[in-house]
Amino acid sequence: MVPTDSGIASNLFNIGAERLALLGKHHKALMQGYLDGFIDETAFSEGALKKLIAARILWRPDEQQPLALRPLVSELIASMVADENRRQINADVAEKLEQIRNRVQAYRDAQFKGDYSVAELQLQRLTEHVHDLSGQFEEAIDSLWHRLNSDFGFVASLDDKIRENERAQKQLRRLLDGLDLLDFNELIELSEGNNHLRKLLVSQLQNQLSSHHSSLLEVQKRLVELLAKFRQQQARSMLIANMAAFLRQHPKYQPADYPNRSELPALFNQAASIVPQAAIALDNASDRQSLAELVRALPRYQPVKLLDTESASFSSVMVDDEIAARQQALKTDVENFYLRVIDLGGKLSALEYLEQQALEWDSEIWLYQIIAEYQALPLDEKQMFAIVRDEAPASNMNQLLLIRDISLHLKVQGQAA
Amino acid sequence: MLQHGPLLERLLAGDFICQVTDEDAFRHLSNEQTQQDINHYLRPLNRRLVSNDDNTVFFLGYFDLNKAAREQLSSQFSLTVQSLLPLLEWLQLVQETLGRDSALTAGDTIKLQEFVLRTEDNQSLRHRLNQLASDRFFNSQSEQLDNQVKLIFRRLKEHGYLLQPHHDRQYYVVTGKIDYLIDVIRFIRDEEHLPVDDTPSQEALL
Numbered sequence: 001m002v003p004t005d006s007g008i009a010s011n012l013f014n015i016g017a018e019r020l021a022l023l024g025k026h027h028k029a030l031m032q033g034y035l036d037g038f039i040d041e042t043a044f045s046e047g048a049l050k051k052l053i054a055a056r057i058l059w060r061p062d063e064q065q066p067l068a069l070r071p072l073v074s075e076l077i078a079s080m081v082a083d084e085n086r087r088q089i090n091a092d093v094a095e096k097l098e099q100i101r102n103r104v105q106a107y108r109d110a111q112f113k114g115d116y117s118v119a120e121l122q123l124q125r126l127t128e129h130v131h132d133l134s135g136q137f138e139e140a141i142d143s144l145w146h147r148l149n150s151d152f153g154f155v156a157s158l159d160d161k162i163r164e165n166e167r168a169q170k171q172l173r174r175l176l177d178g179l180d181l182l183d184f185n186e187l188i189e190l191s192e193g194n195n196h197l198r199k200l201l202v203s204q205l206q207n208q209l210s211s212h213h214s215s216l217l218e219v220q221k222r223l224v225e226l227l228a229k230f231r232q233q234q235a236r237s238m239l240i241a242n243m244a245a246f247l248r249q250h251p252k253y254q255p256a257d258y259p260n261r262s263e264l265p266a267l268f269n270q271a272a273s274i275v276p277q278a279a280i281a282l283d284n285a286s287d288r289q290s291l292a293e294l295v296r297a298l299p300r301y302q303p304v305k306l307l308d309t310e311s312a313s314f315s316s317v318m319v320d321d322e323i324a325a326r327q328q329a330l331k332t333d334v335e336n337f338y339l340r341v342i343d344l345g346g347k348l349s350a351l352e353y354l355e356q357q358a359l360e361w362d363s364e365i366w367l368y369q370i371i372a373e374y375q376a377l378p379l380d381e382k383q384m385f386a387i388v389r390d391e392a393p394a395s396n397m398n399q400l401l402l403i404r405d406i407s408l409h410l411k412v413q414g415q416a417a
Numbered sequence: 418m419l420q421h422g423p424l425l426e427r428l429l430a431g432d433f434i435c436q437v438t439d440e441d442a443f444r445h446l447s448n449e450q451t452q453q454d455i456n457h458y459l460r461p462l463n464r465r466l467v468s469n470d471d472n473t474v475f476f477l478g479y480f481d482l483n484k485a486a487r488e489q490l491s492s493q494f495s496l497t498v499q500s501l502l503p504l505l506e507w508l509q510l511v512q513e514t515l516g517r518d519s520a521l522t523a524g525d526t527i528k529l530q531e532f533v534l535r536t537e538d539n540q541s542l543r544h545r546l547n548q549l550a551s552d553r554f555f556n557s558q559s560e561q562l563d564n565q566v567k568l569i570f571r572r573l574k575e576h577g578y579l580l581q582p583h584h585d586r587q588y589y590v591v592t593g594k595i596d597y598l599i600d601v602i603r604f605i606r607d608e609e610h611l612p613v614d615d616t617p618s619q620e621a622l623l
Contacts (some may be wrong), residue, residue, distance in 0.1 A: 034586060239613065259490035270477075276426060
């Protein structure tokens, strides 16, 4: 079983190297096969296919089936690219332990016979098995962390995430059970009287496994937390959907009068708002300076003779009381719009305001009146507002600009503090 | 107390304070000593700090439940009840439109433009949005999708469910007030034994 003959070893070397090279040579087509789940046979020559099958890279699971990657090759790729959908976790510890026991026995036998080269080789194999065992846990832990840190993002729906999380927890339990199979008293016994074995089986393996054990417990804790979070999200989605359905079915539904219960539920104790107001006070002499500055910064009020600058002159022509009243209402609304611009200090779109306030004016009339009002302002007040027209050509052929909307904002004044 | 001036002002104005709306203030409010200080300060105003079950959001309630307070609470409660269905429908609509696998929670970001784009080409989403926008709670008069969506989001911002981090950028962050809404719904459900499940049935689990 052990290749002692250097001829066999070099033969193994040649075959292995050749077959590994095959993987590299066809890397793109093989990777595509990994993603598709089957191999596109037209991508290979007949000879290449034969070689890949002989190298146990490809196989045909069934007469009717297309060629596919062998499971071990798929697993290798999944592990290399951390593809959590396909990555396998191997929690089988019993088999590995058995191998370790056998190797120790073979090693001791060879030493007993004084066959040191064989003993050396057995020790080498034993070291590999020990590393395999530790590596198996490391790979599994890496995969678990990877899934955890990506919030199980490799599956789309919350239900799938919950299932994946539960699957991960089962794997984790198997891994922990596997760790329990390792009996360190047995390992100590196995390595008795031999420094190499003690170092390998006791100090090294024990150290690694105890760190794996604590990693696994940490992962387990986090998996349980994440599952709770998933379940909470799921519960929230269901509550929202079902409550909405209930309210739709019972439009007249009215809950009990909680606000008037003697024991008021805290959730419904939502007080009315209090907005603190302050006014100018003159009793504090030290404030006078800043107050004076504020007053100076106010725009001057100059009495304007309205008749000279009547904006929409047609209002005077209108004799019908009703129309005049509507005209006045429009003017008032436009004035309110200007006041709102002043309050806001920022940009305000005329049409948005119209919609927001649910005013009934036709948008075109609304815009006209805003422009008219703007034109009617005295020059110094006009300078306080910046009017921006949102215009577009009437059509590709017609360069006439149509106003779609107007927005107004207060110009920042240099002297304002 | 001086350092909490702006926070007190926000609380008094009826704001809900959570980790999203004001991280610093929220941290202060989570401190028991600060809670006591603030309650002490608010006592003459007949106010006290209230939080939801999970302490993820704070707001002000009455200290003494006198007649005037009860009246105000009653009208507040009927507003809350009226807003339940439109808010729930909005939550569902956002979840479906954006193809999310879970309901919105505090801290989630919604891009307005993405929401509009996805609704635009889908007749059934478009229809539902149209209905939602004309609900009394949102009260949109417009027929245009863009205006309807803007109005819906603005109203939700005014009601404190959404935060707009930049005034001129159309993306919104869900605040902890959503947690409050869910708590209210759960409370009513439990209290009135409504047939509203929030755990998957046994068959669904298997």
